Amino acid sequence: MPKKAKPFKPVPKRFHPGSLPILYEDHDILVVDKPSGLLTVSTDRESDRTAFAYLMDYVRKGQAKSRSRVFIVHRLDRETSGLLVFAKSEESKRWLQQEWAEFNKTYFAVVRGHLAEKSGVFSSYLAENGVHKMVSVKSSDLGKLAKTAYKVIKESKAYSLLEIELMSGKKHQIRVHLSDQGHAVVGDKKYGQDEKGTKRLMLHAGSLTIKHPYTEEWMTFSSNAPHYFDALMKGPNA
Template sequence: MEENKAKAKKVNSRFQPRGCTILHEDQDIIVVDKVSGLLTMGSDKERQKTAYQHLTHYVKKGNPRARNRIFIVHRLDKDTSGVLVFAKTEKAKVFLQTEWQNFSKKYVAAVEGKLAEKEGIIESYLTENSIHRVFSVTNPNKGKYAKTGYKVIRESKYFSLLEIKLFTGRKNQIRVHFAENGNPVAGDKMYGIKGMGVKRLALHAASLTIQHPHTKKEMTFETNIPAFFKQLMK
């Protein structure tokens, strides 16, 4: 299939969605680079300051009566930055969600310490407790199968920089797998080690390859590794 590597798109500053850099937009999808600290969609505590709300305002161009809208396809954790895709039609949303497991997702993460195996795969069954903390179980009937591939691309005294391939897309999958492996993602306040002095979660959705819902062409969206990661690895 034809591959299209998308770059950032210039947007009228008047309607620039806060916390989101437009990578690609057409009549079916809108793809952005989300900053760390921004929710994908609303929560009980926050409903307005989200990527969904900012992009809804963007596609309506400030007109609340406009019929233009967006549809949530997938999510990134609040503190995870990187490639995020929204659909602009219900049909596009259904297609993307149906095919989601067939798409290629690559992340970059800085984790604490050094890994004994410099390349490998982590597999487990993930479940969630009453306080929304995810953890692995051995019984396949009590959790959802999760598979994470990784490769160490750089090491420093305290951290390892990893390239990660996500084979499945479970909640907090990367964070849980590496925390349970003894190498939590740097800056992870839920699964990591407190007191490391890392201000943000060092997890970034660096690349996403999808099949376009209308043209069926393969499209790859890439972002640069945030400068924060490079500073962390010094």
């Protein structure tokens, strides 16, 4: 018989991180809808304006010496928007990371052009080169296997909207696989081209199904793709 979820008292609204919408929270996890342009964790250049920093301040209710904290379970690239899960204990973090490969992760992406096959699976071995860029390589001796399932949802004259399921969790795998096919994610300066007039990387983590680390019940969270995705598909250059 599954355990009952622990009672939870929400943090006062004055401590809510305004730029980071919280979709779900209990004693074990936090699920947020990260905007494009916000780092998940700090870098050498930025330590304060990150999802992690905002949520640390949130759970501490503004008290720097509080023992409350959040733990990083997974990451989204800075320019990728969408669902991001944090744990509220080391135990929950470890459990979620151990089970992560079994969870369902769905993304939406806008790419330039039309794919010949309207659904399928991209597969390659990925490795990081000397300039910190992920590339597909020919052998398992050189890289780690990555699989990305996709289906075309909508097409315009210039673009395609894809629904993508991560079948593995390698760094930048969606962006690399689509670039390899000649259909890089729109706005991807690293693996595609710098398209003038594009406001952001057109990649969004839209659905996530996980097992709760305490109750072990399945939970599904969803986030609609930003309006800009639809606007680009219908725009004058679409």
